[in-house]
Amino acid sequence: MKLLLKIIPLLFVVSSIHISQAQISASKVFTDHMVLQRKADIPVWGNAKAGTKITVELNQQKQSAYANADGQWQIDLPALPAGGPYILNIYENESTSPTVSFKDVLIGDVWLASGQSNMEWQVQQAMNADEEIKNADYPQIRFLKVEHAKEMEPQAEIKNGKWKAIDPASVKDFSAVAYYFSRKIYTDINVPLGIIQSTWGGTPVEAWTSREQLLSSSVIRDRVTANDTITTDHIEKDSLDLIKFWELVYNPHNGTEKSIPKRNYNDSDWPTVAMPITIKNWDVPPYEGMVWLRKNIDLPKSMTEKDLTINLGHPELNYSLYFNGTEICKNVWNAEPKHSYTIPEKAVRKGKNTIAVRIAYLWGGGGFNPPAEEMYITDNKSNISLNGEWKYKKDLEPTIPTIMNYHRYSSYLYNGMINPVIPYAIKGFIWYQGEDNVKEATDYDKLFPLLINDWRIRWQQGYLPFIYVQLANYMNRKQEPSESDWAVLREAQTKTLTQPNTGMACIIDIGEAETIHPLNKQEVGRRLALLAENMVYGKQVQAYGPMFKNYSLEEGKVIIEFTETADGLSISKNSDKLKGFAIAGKDRQWHWAEAEIKENQVIVYSPQVSEPKAVRYNWADNPEGNLINSSGLPTVPFRTDNWPTVNQK
Structure with missing residues (x-):
């Protein structure tokens, strides 16, 4: 499907809301404090009684139109340069007083930030949160956070959302990646920045793509039509179950919090499990629900009459910690790598002390993850390990719903969270997603371009810049070269650079090996901003790390050539090899290779492979490659072969 194909955006597919006499409304994406796109026509739309004359005024520019038979109207204001604040007024018929007004409106650049949890991950969850929140004073950066909405049909309106300026009160809930991206662009370009944040964790790329576009592909067509038996009743029930689900996760039931954490609670009939442990080796999964864990420790007199510190290492998220019946913490989605808490002196006893943890076992995870040495209690002089046997018990609280x-x-998120913001004028898209498609990674090089083309067609602003994040390294590092779904999906993301006006x-x-949500969102945002500055804003900055160009074979060695080397290739810090x-x-048997830098080339060889045929770099879930350019940017993973990979026949 070509971009030049003219289609009608699905802005008003749902039935119109009845508009009474003498009443007009604008789309919910328009609120006080919004940012409108500079140097482009500015669409403004809404509802009114059929035939009503609507006039929109912004910075002394006025345009009029009439509501159609369905009560819908749209007016395209002429392009304006960056500036503001302005008031956007909407008038009914020939009235001289506005029926609707929006104040503190800025003209600047607007980016749509979308994807799954790593784009949704909030500033307050990411690295250096306290300092970043305290210093967040950027009144000319504005966010509109689109409320979650899953819909069977394209919707005309977002469920909820209001534009907010960045300050310490507002920034904590916004996308960390999008905030750090917008902050760098604003600082470097000095124009107002608007971010429309439309994100939902744990979602595949097809959820964000329109049904029409998905049906055009044989890769996913059958999966799309298989959902046609779903009804609104199914979705409403699931929404109610979801509310109940989190209520049960976040709040103890059956009085468990009053009895189980106490020292004298009788857990003699509870089974035991060694912690920490790789979760797949324990007998609780695929159980989903709340599990109580207890451990008794003996404290010497030297560790009493003082505050202590307890370190839980790497517990699964969503848990409450108790010490001798005293609640020490209630952790809700805190992904900090160190789960360290103070135990007040008044809760500490000489001799037997009881640690109790109420922890959510969800999606195949639960309990405490390795390494064992990060689980201990200390007075900063001596430590007592918390690894080893713990008592555990499930089914003490109500069963959580499926x-x-x-x-x-x-298409359900496209319908509810993307379609309603079309055709809001924007500068481009930033995207961070892919984790949820890893299990079917071989399809991603088809599905991802579908989304990019779909959105560009819907917005009808040409080849809007589409800048995205390649998946980070994750999971345990393997000792030998092996196949990897994560590597296959990263390769699909690299292939997508063949789409026009894209950046990765x-x-x-x-x-981070231990978490799918790496905390350093500052650097992710910075690297996205480098691409935007290079592609969109005309700044001569190095935006890419080295990229594979071609290779040749020479006397038992493979010679790799690269582009994007800047002032040369080098090895990252703290490495000499x-x-x-x-x-x-x-024979297609992979071996770790020796590698040497020679100008803008890398020479690769191994005594185990006398006649090499192919080379792979950082082809792993969690690779340790360390080749960078002079700007410190990492080499994009690649392979020179086209041999079948994971899930390929």
């Missing part, structure tokens, strides 16, 4: 997760269904931020060096390269011969 959630169908309709927000993951094809590689973050293969800042992920290139890592991450694997080499294979015609």
Whole structure:
């Protein structure tokens, strides 16, 4: 489907809301404090009684139109330069007093930020949250956070959302990646920045793509039509179940919090489990619900009459910690790598002390994750380990309902969270998603371009810049070269650069093995901003790390050439040897390779492969490659072969 194809945006597919006499309204995406796109026509739309004359005024510019038979209207205001604040007035018929007014309106650049949890991850959840929140004083950066909405049909309105200026009170709930992206752009370009944040964690790319576009692809057509038996009753029930689900997760039931944490509670019939443990080795999964854990420890007199510190290492999120019956913390989605808390002196006893944890077992996870040495209690002089046997008990609280997760269904988020903001004039898109498609990674190089083309067609602003994040390194590092779904999906993301006016931020060096949500969102936002400045704003900045160009074979070695080397290739800090390269011969057996930098080339070889045929770099879930350019940006993972990979026949 070509971009030049003219289509009618699905702005008003749902039935019109009845508009009474002498009443007009604008779309909910228009509120006080909004940012409107500079140097482009500015669409403003809404509802009114059929035939009503609507006049929109902004900065002494006025345009008029009539509401159609369905009570819908749209007016395109002429382009304006960056500036403001202005008042946007909407008049009914020939009235000289506005029926609707929006104040503190800025003209600048507007970006749509979308994707799953790593784009949704809030400033208050990410690295250096306290300091970042305290220093967030950017009144000319504004966010509109679109409320979650899963819908079977395209909607005309977002459920809720208001434009807010960035300050310490507002910034904590916004996307960390989008905030750090907008902050750098604003600082460097000095124009007002608006972010429309439309995000939902744990969602595949097809959930954000229109049904019409998905049906055009044989890769996913059958999956789309398989959902046609779903009704609104299914979705309403699931929404109610979801409310109940989180109420049960966040709040103890059956009085468990009053009895189980106490020292004298009888847990003699509870089974035991060694903690920490890789969750798949324990007998609780696939159980989903709340589990209580208890452990008794003996404290010497030297550790009493003082505050202590307890470190839980790497527990699953959503838990409450008790010490001798005293609640020490209630953790809700805190992904900080260190879960450390103070135990007040008054809660500490000589001899037997009881630690109790109420923890959510969700989506195949739960309990405490390795390493064991990060679980201990201390007085800063001596430590007592908390690894080893813990008592545990499930089914002490009500069963949590099974959630169908309709927000993951094809097109449901497009319908509820993207269609309603079309055709709001924007500068471009930033996107961070892919984790939820890893299990079907071989389809992503088809599905991702579908979304990009779909959105560009709907907005009808040409080849709008589409800048996205490649998946970070994640999970345990493997000792030998192996196949990887994560590597396949990253390759699909790299292939998507063949789409016009796209850019990809590689973050293969800042992920974390233990969490799918790396905390360094500042660097993710910065790298996205570098791409925007290079692609959109005409700044001569190095936006990419080295990228594979071609290769040649020469006397048992593979010579790799790169682009985007800046002032040269080098090895990242704290390393003196290139890592991450694997080499294979015609037997397709992979071995770690030796690698050396020679100008803008890397020479790859191995004594185990006398006649090499192919090289892979950072082809792993959590690779350790360390090749960078002079700007410190990492090399984009690549392979020289086209051999079948994971899930390919």
